[in-house]
Amino acid sequence: MRTANRSDVGRIRLVNEDRAWVAELPSGVTAAIVADGMGGHQAGDVASQIAVDTFREAITSVQAELTHEQAKTALCQAILQANEAVFELANRNEHYRSMGTTVVAALLLSDAGFIGHIGDSRAYRQRGDTLRLLTEDHTLVNELAKSGQISPEEAANHPRRHVLTRALGTEREVEVDLKGFSWMPGDRLLLCSDGLYAMVSEEEIRETLLDDALDLDGKANRLIELALEAGGEDNVTVLLIEHSGGDPGGEQPA
Numbered sequence: 001m002r003t004a005n006r007s008d009v010g011r012i013r014l015v016n017e018d019r020a021w022v023a024e025l026p027s028g029v030t031a032a033i034v035a036d037g038m039g040g041h042q043a044g045d046v047a048s049q050i051a052v053d054t055f056r057e058a059i060t061s062v063q064a065e066l067t068h069e070q071a072k073t074a075l076c077q078a079i080l081q082a083n084e085a086v087f088e089l090a091n092r093n094e095h096y097r098s099m100g101t102t103v104v105a106a107l108l109l110s111d112a113g114f115i116g117h118i119g120d121s122r123a124y125r126q127r128g129d130t131l132r133l134l135t136e137d138h139t140l141v142n143e144l145a146k147s148g149q150i151s152p153e154e155a156a157n158h159p160r161r162h163v164l165t166r167a168l169g170t171e172r173e174v175e176v177d178l179k180g181f182s183w184m185p186g187d188r189l190l191l192c193s194d195g196l197y198a199m200v201s202e203e204e205i206r207e208t209l210l211d212d213a214l215d216l217d218g219k220a221n222r223l224i225e226l227a228l229e230a231g232g233e234d235n236v237t238v239l240l241i242e243h244s245g246g247d248p249g250g251e252q253p254a
Contacts, residue, residue: 001030001108002242004220010195011232017044017101018193018237019052029066030108031059034121034237036193038167039090039099047086047101047169054082055105068112072178075107075116079168079176083118086169100167104135104191108241113183116176118168122197124190124205125181131206134179138166162194187243188216192223195236199227209240216240 001024009016017037024030035051037044058078066074082103090096102119115123120137136142140163144150168174183189188209197205200223208214208222220238227236 002216002244003030003032004216004238004240006220006224006239007235007237008224008228008232010235011228013235015042015045016235017048018195018235019045019048020191020237020239021052021056022239022241023056023060025060026063027065028110029062029071030241031056031106032108032189032191032239032241033103033105034191034193034239035101035103035168036119036121036195036235036237037099037101038164039096043090043096043099044101046089046096047099050086050089051082051101051103051168054085055079055103058082059107066107066109068109068114068180071107071109071112071114072180075105075114076176076178079103079105079116079118080174083168083174084172087172090169098170100170102164102193103168106189106191106241108183108189108243111183113181113189115179115181118166118174118176119164120162121191121193124192124202125183126188126190126206126209127184127186129206129210131202131209133202134181136177138164138177140165183243185243185245189241191239191241193235193237195232195234196223196227196238198234199230199232199236216242 022032035048037048102121104117104121
């Protein structure tokens, strides 16, 4: 696997509340996470940092090779541990009351990938010329669009489009959306905060990932640049993982 991890505070915000981490575990599995924090008194960056640190500690403790079901379980448990850590600190410290964070995390085996997410940070898989969104935003506007109350065009510009219906750390119990997908040599996975896709169209993202003149670091840098050129209204984080080899055969995830 090849990886690239970039983050920028943007042109409006004073603090970068995004956090990200990616690594290959001793078992050979690649793990990654992007978190976009929220809360007053700079609590957003605390929430996202705790979420990433807790996830990293939980997932790096996984030593053995994983079956697909074990990978899903490990991913879910690591995110739930992060939820507990953020929630407990928020309850103990008045300055951190109601803080929380989005999270999108991945575990990548040689032939399969798994995404766990809460909130509106996203995961995309690029395979050949196709860019596929793997996550569904946990936002009020997305719920309205799904129910047909507003159109996709109205959703894109809705004044409450950033209102979350689910976040990590704001409640003691939280539901993690889990998704399995096929993962083959040549595929790329993009994890990002909403500071990217709110500023940069999916077509621009796709074209950047397909630009043969850029290596993986160059693609990540270019995506950040595009978000800043479009206004940089939020923190923006881009984490790219490229499947650089191996046998794509084997069991496929549900």
